[in-house]
Amino acid sequence: MSKTNLTRRGVLQTGAVAGAGLALPTYLSAASHTGFTNAPGDSSVTLGFNVPQTGAYADEGADELRAYELAVEHLNGGGDGGMLPTFSSKVLDGTGILGRKVEYVTGDTQTKSDAARASAKAMIEKEGAIMITGGSSSGVAVAVQGLCQEAGVIFMAGLTHSNDTTGKDKKANGFRHFFNAYMSAAALAPVLAKMYGNDRKAYHLTADYTWGWTQQESIAAATEAMGWETVNNVLTPLASTDFSSYIAPVLNSGADVLVLNHYGGNMVNSLTNAVQFGLREKQVNGKNFEIVVPLYSRLMARGAGENVKGIFGSTNWHWSLQDEGSKAFVKSFGTKYGFPPSQAAHTCYVQTLLYADAVTRGGSFNPCAVAEALEGFEFDGLGNGPTLYRAEDHQCFKDVLVVKGKENPTSEFDLLEIVEVTPRAQVEYAADHPMFAGGQLGSCNPGA
């Protein structure tokens, strides 16, 4: 017969001691004293860079990471300072953020919402990241933004172009510097009308996810306002690699323009397929058949090679811009890495500086103080001209670039040429615009 020493009193005592022991680190953490998640110590502050390091957007993620490392270097007083001297706000002095050295941790989004949330969560909970930034997909941005809102940290979005990020899925803790599908359409449509006329019939192929839907809705509305007719919109699975069966019926539809609402590998393959079918050599309705790619990326354009020549699209930023901020960033990035930065790198670098600046101006790492400093903030000197971080939806408003594939590139980086810098006023919209309706910003969450 066995004898046990287990008593009710003993269990309660052990439970109380164990509970107190487990609770002690949390009680002693700075967060609980300062009232917000992951409050930094006196010597350093940790930022979380959540970028695709594996998967289809790994090259873009690598460029984002380069930009973040450059930003950290500049914030800590290293290198040539990059955009710090050109930034209209002058509170950043190369001594870190509020006197704390900037350190960083990285996560791999894998361009999957679940993986991105998991890596962001690990950076917040295990590595003490006070701000999460990065990403190269709207699906990921929306997912991570939601997580950051719940966790009580600031999310400075990387490359995300869906209207939903600052539309129906906007969050008080989330901020987007990158432009969106509406802005692309508003900038691109007048140029398309000028180049191809007002009497056009467009056939859309659209990636079947949040970005594709909002991109198609935006460009269709903008081109229809110019007099174009939308003949058809075909949703294509995101995993598609061969678009021939979607492209083959285009000519027979009566359309004389093909709009490819595709990004990344989808864009490379659909554009390559369309060119293979000889669409660009065809005449329909007495006009030359044209192809449009509303969102361009230089890194992706490289994949499509010669096929991008002469094709119009839009981009958030391009290394050939000649403003002082862009020149300083290109010089800094190009000297360090040997090639010019992508638009993804630019927006990530700028977001890091904007966060550091907001903390410094607000005098606190508290997410609510940071949000307050960013809301309605007007700045210049970071490329794209005078820019506003609108308080109502946390979307940046700035000039947008309309570009086209360069006919005679002088180098492997020289793939796009700027056709027009569309002024900010032309791409602005009301915060309650129907394409952005359905969500609430809510109130900022400091966590802890």
Added chain:
Amino acid sequence: MDAIILQILNGLDKGSAYALIALGLTLIFGTLGVVNFAHGALFMIGAFCAVTVQRVLNFSYETIDPSQTDFLGNPLVVKTPYVFSWFGPETGASIIDWSVPLAILFAIPVMIVVGFVMERGLIKHFYKRPHADQILVTFGLAIVLQELIKYFYGANPIQTGAPDVFRGSFDFGVMLGFDPNVIIYPYWRLVYFAFAAVIIGAVFAFLQFTTFGMVVRAGMADRETVGLLGINIDKKFTIMFGLAAAVAGLAGVMYAPINSPNYHMGMDFLVLSFVVVVVGGMGSLPGAVLAGFLLGILESFASMNEIKSILPGIDQIIIYLVAIIILLTRPRGLMGRKGVMED
């Protein structure tokens, strides 16, 4: 009617790729009894042989052009391919233009060596292991290969164009009495279909009309008896593995201009190719080819707007749906042999 012809044509090139990959898979399964999940990676390596040849032909020397500047404002470094200086700009440009067909010459030995190393170095150790072990190890190998390719070539697709002479499309509609531009088909896809037909024909002829092929077919039917006759069947099967790798590689080389190669393309084809093998009948070479074309064309039909409007999402599941129906009605697949994978 025009839409039906159009989708049949569209299905041909994808069906060609499925058929070529499934043919290699069936050869390996039939001879070695190995379920090779790394076969898609061989297709991908073939496509990257085309990328490599294109890059090698574009190896350049650098000269400084002080009249132009680079993105940092320094004098522009102009790159000129060595083939331009060796053969003159015109011939050099033509050589680069034809890099994909030229890559066939490079891919054949490379793929045979890759197949040989893969079989001798890893897969032969798994002949007597359960199929589950074979699947796990070859799947792992496929991941290693694709990560290696990503490490050296990056994650983004790399454009690898067909020769200029094959740009544009052939207007079948006009030939059949339809209006212009109703039924068009890119020239390169026609080339791909013809190429696949030649390769498939050559493999069948090789197996049917050569002594080597006869021994391999005998080995596929009864490996033990052929061994007892004093024939080193293992050596012949190793050569067959190399041959299957070469077929997959050639399919990849010629597919490069159709879809810009990326490190993941092997996986994209692998699962569907296995479905093709199962539908065609495990171990049946004609079955693999037939099912390859059949499923390629069906997939193409399923992405027609008219069909998608009735059954949304059908384009993504059609192959699996047809596979289920065929396996329910013909459990051994379309041309499956009795006794194969039934023990």
